Amino acid sequence: MPNGKPAGVRCIQLNEANMCRIFGQPERPLVCSDFKATIDVCGQTNQEAMWLITDLEQNT
Ligand code: SF4
Numbered sequence: 001m002p003n004g005k006p007a008g009v010r011c012i013q014l015n016e017a018n019m020c021r022i023f024g025q026p027e028r029p030l031v032c033s034d035f036k037a038t039i040d041v042c043g044q045t046n047q048e049a050m051w052l053i054t055d056l057e058q059n060t
Pocket of ligand 1: 005011012013014019020021022023028029032
């Protein structure tokens with residue numbers, strides 16, 4: 001996203017299946033490539049991930 005992705009805003013690169021459209025391509029932001037998904041941040045479902053990430057945002 002041109003000015004970065006604000007917290008809680010869906011990335012414009014996500015497709016309908018919640019897959020990154022630019023995965024593996026050079027324009028994918030480094031922060032995305034460096035992120036390592038863990039169960040404590042991502043949970044096991046999209047709903048859990050949203051809850052966990054929102055909680056992290058609000059408490060840090
Ligand atoms: S990996 Fe990065 S660019 Fe791709 S959908 Fe997720 S936030 Fe967007």
